[in-house]
Amino acid sequence: MSKIREQGFTFADELPPATDSVVGHYVVYTQKKEGAPHRYAGWLNAPDIDMATKYACEHYGQDESCVNIWLHDRTQMHETPVSDTPLPGEDTPDDPGAPTWAVFTQKRRGDIHVEQGHVQVADQEAALSAAISRFGMDMTQVRVVPRDSMASTEVDRVIWRTHDQGYRLAKGYSKSVRAKWDAFRKTEDIEEYRKDDIENHF
Amino acid sequence: MSGAANPVMNIDPSLEDQDKLAEFEQRIAEGVLIEPGDWMPQAYRIGMLKMAEHHANSEIIGALPEGEWITRAPSLRRKLALTAKVQDEIGHGQMLYRVSQDLGKPREEMLRDLITGKTKYHNCFNYPAPTWADIAMIQWLIDGAAIMNQKTLADGAFGPYVRTMHRINMEEAFHFKSGEDMVLTLMSGTKKQKAMTQKAFDRWWGPSVMFFGPHDKPNCEQLPPMKWRMKTESNDSLRQRFLNRFAPAALDLGLVVHVCEKDDDGMVTSKKVDEACVLDDATGNWGVTDPDWDEFFRVIRGNGPCNAHRVALRRFSYEQGAWVRRAIASGTSSLPPAA
Numbered sequence: 003m004s005k006i007r008e009q010g011f012t013f014a015d016e017l018p019p020a021t022d023s024v025v026g027h028y029v030v031y032t033q034k035k036e037g038a039p040h041r042y043a044g045w046l047n048a049p050d051i052d053m054a055t056k057y058a059c060e061h062y063g064q065d066e067s068c069v070n071i072w073l074h075d076r077t078q079m080h081e082t083p084v085s086d087t088p089l090p091g092e093d094t095p096d097d098p099g100a101p102t103w104a105v106f107t108q109k110r111r112g113d114i115h116v117e118q119g120h121v122q123v124a125d126q127e128a129a130l131s132a133a134i135s136r137f138g139m140d141m142t143q144v145r146v147v148p149r150d151s152m153a154s155t156e157v158d159r160v161i162w163r164t165h166d167q168g169y170r171l172a173k174g175y176s177k178s179v180r181a182k183w184d185a186f187r188k189t190e191d192i193e194e195y196r197k198d199d200i201e202n203h204f
Numbered sequence: 205m206s207g208a209a210n211p212v213m214n215i216d217p218s219l220e221d222q223d224k225l226a227e228f229e230q231r232i233a234e235g236v237l238i239e240p241g242d243w244m245p246q247a248y249r250i251g252m253l254k255m256a257e258h259h260a261n262s263e264i265i266g267a268l269p270e271g272e273w274i275t276r277a278p279s280l281r282r283k284l285a286l287t288a289k290v291q292d293e294i295g296h297g298q299m300l301y302r303v304s305q306d307l308g309k310p311r312e313e314m315l316r317d318l319i320t321g322k323t324k325y326h327n328c329f330n331y332p333a334p335t336w337a338d339i340a341m342i343q344w345l346i347d348g349a350a351i352m353n354q355k356t357l358a359d360g361a362f363g364p365y366v367r368t369m370h371r372i373n374m375e376e377a378f379h380f381k382s383g384e385d386m387v388l389t390l391m392s393g394t395k396k397q398k399a400m401t402q403k404a405f406d407r408w409w410g411p412s413v414m415f416f417g418p419h420d421k422p423n424c425e426q427l428p429p430m431k432w433r434m435k436t437e438s439n440d441s442l443r444q445r446f447l448n449r450f451a452p453a454a455l456d457l458g459l460v461v462h463v464c465e466k467d468d469d470g471m472v473t474s475k476k477v478d479e480a481c482v483l484d485d486a487t488g489n490w491g492v493t494d495p496d497w498d499e500f501f502r503v504i505r506g507n508g509p510c511n512a513h514r515v516a517l518r519r520f521s522y523e524q525g526a527w528v529r530r531a532i533a534s535g536t537s538s539l540p541p542a543a
Contacts (some may be wrong), residue, residue, distance in 0.1 A: 044299055044371070063372070084239045169288065179345075195449055198348075198352060200351060
């Protein structure tokens, strides 16, 4: 054990002053494979979007295999209220000179938001309306984010390490664990025990 | 490792707008998930916040006993795995603090409340881990119990917490499998390894049985935490499922289930075979001697073997990291404090 962990701690009566943190809230999406949609991973606090990108690579990028990460400040997203009835929206044709808006949708309550495509229109109101019209069928929520406010990891930057990471995945142990159980237990007992395993892992 | 979300909740639904409350409860009964923009009773918001914050605290504190063993792991692969696991646990804490932030409590306040004892974390992290076999037992029994609990929490009603549970559970699957592999390896090993594993099992079996919290009130399904699907299964039901899975597995491995007495440091001073730990053929359920609930409440009140050390180490880290937070948040630099 390190000496720091073994020491007897002594502290002042009061805690030091709270850090006066002025930080943004950044929403993170990860892309598992080239060409796959970006999917909501979570959000994080950071002082700016560059720091947020680095932090997202270490946190969400190391949780699961992924090739790209998108981020945006939470204040940049515009979304419909979560609705259990069809969302109303009128399409507006894309205007090549207008800003591009990334579109994300939530299929059911509790689902994560998934990238559906983009619309190219003048403002957020038109963007939401066009996004609902084109991508909102049977969705509970539609979200648009101006593409130029989003940060992306650099092309070809390795996020998920390429060496064997079997040691940090459940499937990296499955065969060895099963072989060892076979020496101790009957097959039917192992199968019964395994019913509580989580089957779907990254 | 993760914390079961069983903090004490004092929720009074009579203080809510009764019409909106009825509509809310109808939606919950229909299985509708609640998203942050939806109306929710204030008591629900406070209850969910307590639950998520308690869970986040447990993840952060839970990493401490395992972190102590990274430098002493018996092989490079085990060291890599343990490092990744500790990193995961801190990440889980981060995600759960974000759920809590969305429910209205600033992150800094949560970190400070944890180290001043205003908020709690899971009891099981107040026990010592003096050998490598304790790390194996934590990952097998405590993570196994956590998965059982968190799988039911993923069926809860609050969207952000449910999403976070799904993400966390995927990583818990690795933690559990890694622990299972460690226990199996030790119990396939030398006499010394088996003896060390039995001693660790004796230390962790009791806290594992207590993991799900005290016995339920008779009408727990009608009380807000379950009625509002903040949790979806009772403590006793989860405990029974845990016993049915782990008691026969432990016995097949050659381990003996003991009822133990411990000293103030959490070390076993005497033990006897738990005669109640047998299969009831009529019900199909495994039995166990009821845990020492006085010990459970004594530890909750801060008088467990490791409470003071765990909180002190967290406070030490918080104070040592203040200059980094200041530098990142304000762009000003300063020197770190002396270690």
